[in-house]
Amino acid sequence: MVNKLIFLYFAVVILASAVLMITRRNPIHSVMFMLLLFFHIAGVFVLLNAEFLAAVQLIVYAGAILILYLFVVMLLNIGKESNAVRANRFWPWMTAFGALIAAEIVLLVSRGAFSAGADQPMRFAAGAGVRELGEALYQKYLVPFEIASVILLVGLIGAVMLAKKQTTEDRAQKAD
């Protein structure tokens, strides 16, 4: 019962801050609501016995990715948008489309095979600690893990290459 109440608190805050995030005019406010959302998603992870992922969520998502967003928003100095330019002109249609998708997913979940056993109590995972996660990552999923490191390298080099200012020597080389 207490667990359900805690989950409901997390769910309400997650959904409310998500809605606020996509409707705010000032991008900095959106980033702040995103921060609140990431903290509460970490709470949901703790509720699911995934403490390591909760820590990763806070450190990587809230600590690194979101701060990068905040840096760029402040760097480009984007002010508040006026009410007229916040959404594109199709937004009522698009919102209706989103509601349709939500209704479809809820319908599928309520009639699907998930709901059959979903009300039985979840057992607590015996071996879902950091040690087991690390063993799975370094033994069973070693190749995907290495590919992930290559993806990070590509992201690093790509970001540097794209954001680097073109120097006069580069232009001269291109002209040759």
Add this chain to the structure above:
Amino acid sequence: MIPLSWYIVLSAALFTIGVVGVLTRRNVFIILMSIELMLNAANINLVAFSHYLQSLTGQVFVIFVITVAAAEAAVALAIIILLARNRGSVYVDEFNIMKG
């Protein structure tokens, strides 16, 4: 104990909010953050199923999703800086240079 379907409904609602954000907003930052929202909805689903099925595979996949999200954010923000520098705008409907 919390039924699995609660997590699925939470994740579906969060994903839908992300879809609506991508489809309706003009500011490219909000669109990118809505994509992060959708990735997080998928993460909640993966962790919930990992807990429910007593398997660590879901948690391993969440780590990969976070890796891809970090790389995506870095490259996308670099592209946004370039666009803002060259076109002086962050609104997606003003970027039509690839229109045929």
